[in-house]
Amino acid sequence: MIQDIAPHRLDRTYVIGKPDSADIALCVRRGRVLLQRQGTDWALPRFGSGIPMEDALHVFSLDGVDCYLARTPEEVPEGMEYVDVTGIRTVRPMEVAFAAITAVQLHRWYGARQFCGHCGHKMAPSEMERAMVCPACGQTEYPKICPAVIVAVTNGDKLLLTRYANRPFRGYALIAGFVEIGETLEDTVHREVMEEVGVRVKNLRYYKNQPWAFTDTLLTGFYCELDGEEDITLDHNELCEGVWLSREEIPSRENDVSLTAEMIERFRLGKE
Ligand SMILES: [Zn+2]
Numbered sequence: 001m002i003q004d005i006a007p008h009r010l011d012r013t014y015v016i017g018k019p020d021s022a023d024i025a026l027c028v029r030r031g032r033v034l035l036q037r038q039g040t041d042w043a044l045p046r047f048g049s050g051i052p053m054e055d056a057l058h059v060f061s062l063d064g065v066d067c068y069l070a071r072t073p074e075e076v077p078e079g080m081e082y083v084d085v086t087g088i089r090t091v092r093p094m095e096v097a098f099a100a101i102t103a104v105q106l107h108r109w110y111g112a113r114q115f116c117g118h119c120g121h122k123m124a125p126s127e128m129e130r131a132m133v134c135p136a137c138g139q140t141e142y143p144k145i146c147p148a149v150i151v152a153v154t155n156g157d158k159l160l161l162t163r164y165a166n167r168p169f170r171g172y173a174l175i176a177g178f179v180e181i182g183e184t185l186e187d188t189v190h191r192e193v194m195e196e197v198g199v200r201v202k203n204l205r206y207y208k209n210q211p212w213a214f215t216d217t218l219l220t221g222f223y224c225e226l227d228g229e230e231d232i233t234l235d236h237n238e239l240c241e242g243v244w245l246s247r248e249e250i251p252s253r254e255n256d257v258s259l260t261a262e263m264i265e266r267f268r269l270g271k272e
Pocket residue numbers: 116117118119120121134135136137138139
């Protein structure tokens with residue numbers, strides 16, 4: 001998965017500092033991040049390659065090298081290009097992809113928290129922690145992370161797979177949805193499965209979680225079993241297809257960075 005970058009390490013310790021030319025510069029423009037080509041691989045650009053240092057904002061460090069959100073250079077430096085979020089999923093090595101998408105998420109959050117939602121005053125970065133603070137009323141805003149569930153519903157040798165109706169991604173997905181205020185993760189699993197495909201489930205089992213910066217989400221993956229009838233009643237607003245597929249019928253999803261793909265693949269290979 002995209003966050004599985006060991007032995008590399010992304011350190012999120014909050015630091016207030018100024019960059020030097022050897023530090024990593026993360027330039028984000030309209031949701032695209034500037035990366036440097038290295039053959040078929042990619043690297044994170046350094047300030048020394050012509051990226052402005054003014055107003056740089058420390059976001060994390062990667063293997064001990066400080067990484068900053070930076071102003072975009074007026075001209076794209078030689079050997080670099082802007083990669084969109086779909087492209088980031090295929091960027092390798094994985095630590096570059098993970099740093100890039102995490103930077104995009106933080107850039108989006110800082111951009112959306114420039115003004116206080118309570119009183120409208122201009123906000124400023126906290127001197128203590130990763131937060132934006134309103135100097136007028138004290139309102140503090142932390143990075144936006146929305147919890148959500150990914151649900152693999154099994155029925156013996158079959159797995160319930162769906163396709164989204166109105167999204168660019170055309171492959172199979174699992175049931176997924178955001179946690180609502182006042183809901184537990186288990187409540188969300190039962191509600192989303194009922195809403196999207198109209199079946200009941202039992203024996204919920206937590207699998208893993210994944211920070212999914214693409215949608216400001218923390219995904220929590222569950223396997224569970226069908227409880228009762230397998231007839232599907234599809235929510236056509238969200239989905240165009242919902243099917244029970246046996247292990248042999250499920251298409252392979254190797255080399256995908258998502259928790260969804262890992263969960264489908266584990267079932268397909270008989271590990272679940
Ligand atoms: Zn305020």
